[in-house]
Amino acid sequence: MSEPILEVQNISKFFGSVIALKDVSMFLRAGEVTCLLGDNGAGKSTLIKVLSGVHKPDEGVYRYQGSEVSFSSPRDTLDLGIATVYHDLAMIPLMSIWRNFFLGSEPTVGWGPFRRFDVDFAKRTTREELGKMGIDIRDPDQPVGTLSGGERQSVAIARAVYFGAKVLILDEPTAALGVKQAGVVLRYIVQAKQRGIGVIFITHNPHHAYPVGDHFVILRRGQIYGDFTKDEIPLEQLVQMMAGGADLEVLSHELEKAAEGGGP
Amino acid sequence: MSSLAVNTQPAQAAADERIREVGVLSRLMARPELGALVAVVVWLFFAVVAADNNFISWATTAAILNRAAPLGILAIAVALLMIAGEFDLSIGSLVGFGGMAIMMLVTPVEPGGFGWTILPAIGVALLITLATGFFNGVLVVTTKLPSFIITLGSLFIFRGLAVAVPRSATNRTQLGGLDEVSSYGPMDAILGTKLELFGARFDVAIVWWIGLTIVATWVLMRTRVGNWIFGVGGDNVAARNVGVPVNRLKIALFMTTAFTAFLSALIQAFQFNGADSLRGSLKEFEAIIAVVIGGTLLTGGYGSVIGALLGTLIFAMVQQGIMTGVDGDWFKVFVGGILVAAVIFNNFVRQQATKR
Numbered sequence: 001m002s003e004p005i006l007e008v009q010n011i012s013k014f015f016g017s018v019i020a021l022k023d024v025s026m027f028l029r030a031g032e033v034t035c036l037l038g039d040n041g042a043g044k045s046t047l048i049k050v051l052s053g054v055h056k057p058d059e060g061v062y063r064y065q066g067s068e069v070s071f072s073s074p075r076d077t078l079d080l081g082i083a084t085v086y087h088d089l090a091m092i093p094l095m096s097i098w099r100n101f102f103l104g105s106e107p108t109v110g111w112g113p114f115r116r117f118d119v120d121f122a123k124r125t126t127r128e129e130l131g132k133m134g135i136d137i138r139d140p141d142q143p144v145g146t147l148s149g150g151e152r153q154s155v156a157i158a159r160a161v162y163f164g165a166k167v168l169i170l171d172e173p174t175a176a177l178g179v180k181q182a183g184v185v186l187r188y189i190v191q192a193k194q195r196g197i198g199v200i201f202i203t204h205n206p207h208h209a210y211p212v213g214d215h216f217v218i219l220r221r222g223q224i225y226g227d228f229t230k231d232e233i234p235l236e237q238l239v240q241m242m243a244g245g246a247d248l249e250v251l252s253h254e255l256e257k258a259a260e261g262g263g264p
Numbered sequence: 265m266s267s268l269a270v271n272t273q274p275a276q277a278a279a280d281e282r283i284r285e286v287g288v289l290s291r292l293m294a295r296p297e298l299g300a301l302v303a304v305v306v307w308l309f310f311a312v313v314a315a316d317n318n319f320i321s322w323a324t325t326a327a328i329l330n331r332a333a334p335l336g337i338l339a340i341a342v343a344l345l346m347i348a349g350e351f352d353l354s355i356g357s358l359v360g361f362g363g364m365a366i367m368m369l370v371t372p373v374e375p376g377g378f379g380w381t382i383l384p385a386i387g388v389a390l391l392i393t394l395a396t397g398f399f400n401g402v403l404v405v406t407t408k409l410p411s412f413i414i415t416l417g418s419l420f421i422f423r424g425l426a427v428a429v430p431r432s433a434t435n436r437t438q439l440g441g442l443d444e445v446s447s448y449g450p451m452d453a454i455l456g457t458k459l460e461l462f463g464a465r466f467d468v469a470i471v472w473w474i475g476l477t478i479v480a481t482w483v484l485m486r487t488r489v490g491n492w493i494f495g496v497g498g499d500n501v502a503a504r505n506v507g508v509p510v511n512r513l514k515i516a517l518f519m520t521t522a523f524t525a526f527l528s529a530l531i532q533a534f535q536f537n538g539a540d541s542l543r544g545s546l547k548e549f550e551a552i553i554a555v556v557i558g559g560t561l562l563t564g565g566y567g568s569v570i571g572a573l574l575g576t577l578i579f580a581m582v583q584q585g586i587m588t589g590v591d592g593d594w595f596k597v598f599v600g601g602i603l604v605a606a607v608i609f610n611n612f613v614r615q616q617a618t619k620r
Contacts, residue, residue: 075507086505092498094565103495104506106488116486 003066005030005198006051006082006167011060013046020046024060024224026217028167033189033199035209037242038219044202047219048171051200052084053077064167083160084169091152093145097137098126100144101159129162130155135188150181157188161197168192169200174208186212206238218242309585324584326464332580333469334528335550336573339558340473340480341524342551343572345517347484349497349564350404350411352518354418355551358396358525359544360426363532365389367439367539368430376434382447390526396422397522401515419548427541440538456534469531473573476524480569489513497564553599554579557606578602 004027013021021043028034038044049055050062053071062069064080071077074084091100099122107118107125123140130137135154144152153173160168170189174182189212192199203209209216216233218226218241226233226241233241338355345352369385371377378385400418404411427437442448458465484490492513495503504510525544533539558575560567582598 074505078507084505086502092495092502092565094498094561095494099491099494103491103503104508106491108488115488116482117488117491119486 002029007063009061011057014058019222021222028198028200030198031196032214033193033201033212034215035213036202036217037209039204042219043222044219052169081164081166083165085156086171091144094143096141097144098122098140101126130158150177150184153185154188161192167198171202206242210235322462322464326466328580328584329470330467332576333467333473336473336576337524337528338551339554339572339576340476340569341521343555343560343569345521346555346560347497347567348493348517352521353415353548354422355521355525356544356547357419357423358522359529360541361422362393362526362529363539363543364426364430364541365392366533370445371439382445382451393522393526394519397519401518405511405514437541442533442537452534455531477569477573484569553603559610
């Protein structure tokens with residue numbers, strides 16, 4: 001087994017009296033997909049923000065490529081090749097695809113006051129890079145707002161890959177997507193993995209996680225509830241753990257009773 | 265309608281069968297400046313109504329452009345700032361403030377000024393005005409309050425200062441006599457002079473206006489900073505997440521509006537041979553109106569500097585048309601009507617552009 005590219009050990013994060021994360025440990029290897037599963041409020045968002053450098057952990061160790069690191073902004077993590085794609089604000093709808101693709105990392109030509117955005121290169125590269133990911137683009141000039149949700153996610157992933165991401169953190173990329181669109185995104189996750197990129201895939205849907213994941217980390221109430229490789233856990237058990245097994249059984253009994261009673 | 269397709273084959277670059285030839289009209293519809301094409305209609309309307317008053321003549325053209333230039337210079341920076349999603353309501357006050365700063369510095373010690381020569385006075389007044397823009401910008405990015413409120417405060421603060429400081433020092437709110445200061449001539453030649461062309465007199469300010477429009481358009485469309493401006497206006501947080509220096513950009517844009525206010529004040533100081541504390545009143549709204557007529561969204565992320573130029577032109581043409589052909593009392597009614605029509609029209613155009 002190769003060394004993990006990214007690893008956190010006993011991370012804790014507090015907001016005032018609230019314990020958002022407690023003693024969370026997880027790791028990621030290059031060319032693998034680690035799925036981070038958890039229901040709403042499990043601490044997924046906080047963990048992503050710690051991993052992507054938005055929050056500093058209050059306790060614990062963050063290791064990247066074998067050495068201990070500490071980040072003060074998302075820019076720091078980006079510079080080291082850790083790219084985060086947020087599901088809600090991945091793209092700017094009114095801007096064209098090529099402007100979005102290079103936003104924040106524009107290629108330039110010329111010198112001094114005449115240094116300018118290399119527009120032709122940007123348009124050409126956008127088309128090529130999306131092509132490599134299997135996304136066939138018609139017109140790089142069209143506003144991102146005209147793309148569907150899954151396509152936007154795909155463009156955002158392609159962008160992160162192009163800018164040399166070694167680790168991709170995907171925050172619920174399949175949430176709010178239809179079945180087919182989610183499939184499109186899952187395919188790009190596998191593409192990224194095959195190109196040797198480590199992917200942390202955050203989701204609350206085990207059916208999306210299971211086909212692409214190598215490794216599953218389940219968060220509950222701010223703590224690690226389970227940590228499995230794919231051959232250790234079948235899908236059914238993952239679904240059960242995700243939903244909090246016992247709670248679900250109680251709920252289904254209650255619902256059955258209500259149904260037998262003929263409703264209120 | 266989906267615009268991407270998932271293929272296992274790599275994309276074919278040329279001759280894509282899914283690209284439909286779109287007509288000239290729908291291509292135009294995607295441009296922010298389209299709203300300002302209404303300019304042509306307005307022009308024709310007043311040309312007909314005021315035909316006997318020589319509306320279409322070199323003299324009238326000069327009158328319109330001379331009227332438009334000082335406002336147009338402001339509208340350039342206001343457009344950039346609005347595309348980045350912020351407002352600057354203090355820009356009109358800064359015109360008064362900047363003008364009085366120059367005049368306070370060159371006014372002789374006797375009535376209460378500093379008695380400086382022209383160049384150092386312009387330099388220091390520029391720095392002071394840029395500092396006000398810096399103040400606006402820093403306040404907006406640190407408090408994260410709407411810039412509308414912050415600069416509404418600045419509107420009163422700087423107008424108040426433009427009245428109070430000269431009055432307490434010189435007992436006046438109008439300072440003249442710029443032409444008596446040494447080395448007035450060369451500066452007047454580039455800022456206040458009039459150019460004789462086709463038998464009409466054009467202010468040199470028009471050259472500044474058009475020149476700055478070209479520079480600003482280039483910055484917006486063809487530089488990194490331009491891409492950042494669109495990005496920040498489209499989505500502040502997303503832009504920050506991909507590494508755009510959002511705060512520095514916004515502060516720089518507030519300083520740009522302060523700079524154009526100063527340039528406008530400087531040009532008018534040479535044109536009118538002095539400054540008035542109340543100069544630039546209501547220009548903040550006129551600039552926003554010009555920019556919005558030019559197709560820039562109030563919510564940011566979309567717009568153009570060329571549009572701001574056209575919007576200013578419409579504003580000035582309506583004003584001139586009213587002056588020459590129609591009763592001046594109706595001017596505000598027209599401007600308000602055009603503004604509302606432009607916003608409705610631009611909204612419609614944007615929906616068409618993003619829907620397809």
